[in-house]
Amino acid sequence: MADKMSFVDAMVERRSIYTLTKDTPISDARVKELLVHAARYVPSSFDSQTTRIVALLNDDHDQFWDITMEVLRPHLDSPDKVKNTEGKIQGFRAARGTILFFEDPNPVKEMQTKYAAYADKFPTWATESGAMHQYALWTALEAEGCGANLQHYNPLVDQRVKEKWGINMEWQLKAQLVFGGRAEGYKQSLQAKKVEGREKHVTVHGAK
Numbered sequence: 001m002a003d004k005m006s007f008v009d010a011m012v013e014r015r016s017i018y019t020l021t022k023d024t025p026i027s028d029a030r031v032k033e034l035l036v037h038a039a040r041y042v043p044s045s046f047d048s049q050t051t052r053i054v055a056l057l058n059d060d061h062d063q064f065w066d067i068t069m070e071v072l073r074p075h076l077d078s079p080d081k082v083k084n085t086e087g088k089i090q091g092f093r094a095a096r097g098t099i100l101f102f103e104d105p106n107p108v109k110e111m112q113t114k115y116a117a118y119a120d121k122f123p124t125w126a127t128e129s130g131a132m133h134q135y136a137l138w139t140a141l142e143a144e145g146c147g148a149n150l151q152h153y154n155p156l157v158d159q160r161v162k163e164k165w166g167i168n169m170e171w172q173l174k175a176q177l178v179f180g181g182r183a184e185g186y187k188q189s190l191q192a193k194k195v196e197g198r199e200k201h202v203t204v205h206g207a208k
Contacts, residue, residue, distance in 0.1 A: 095180030
């Protein structure tokens with residue numbers, strides 16, 4: 001499907017889709033190809049390469065959301081909150097995979113030392129690069145016919161996740177992209193995108 005949908009079209013179609021299934025139109029191998037493509041081609045300031053991507057698929061994806069619920073449970077102070085949270089987590093668990101986006105602080109420190117004049121800017125630039133990785137993969141998954149939504153259960157789950165999957169303890173978890181097949185009737189739960197009027201945020205000088 002990627003060769004049938006342009007990047008611009010995928011930008012238009014991309015949505016936060018929560019009714020996901022484990023039946024995706026692409027293979028695990030194709031998912032890995034998309035991850036590698038993002039790692040190779042998404043830019044970072046001074047080519048600092050601060051973003052780290054870890055994909056959890058199938059059973060590992062399920063385990064991630066089981067761990068997340070275990071971590072959240074002690075923070076829920078009423079049966080209603082427990083029930084609501086369990087329903088939300090089960091919705092994420094019903095998907096095919098979760099892509100974890102980490103930031104490695106070491107390249108940031110190296111850049112701050114090497115380019116001292118910009119030292120205060122590199123943390124922001126690292127965050128911007130991480131966001132570009134998230135958006136690029138979200139849009140790529142849309143182009144491949146998958147649905148996805150972006151979550152932020154960090155930092156509560158960080159320690160358990162790093163221990164479970166042997167992830168560098170210095171890396172900082174920034175976001176989780178949940179993806180899968182689109183459940184039948186998923187469009188019925190989507191509201192129309194509110195894009196009218198956003199053109200006023202655009203200014204062009206020198207056009208011919």
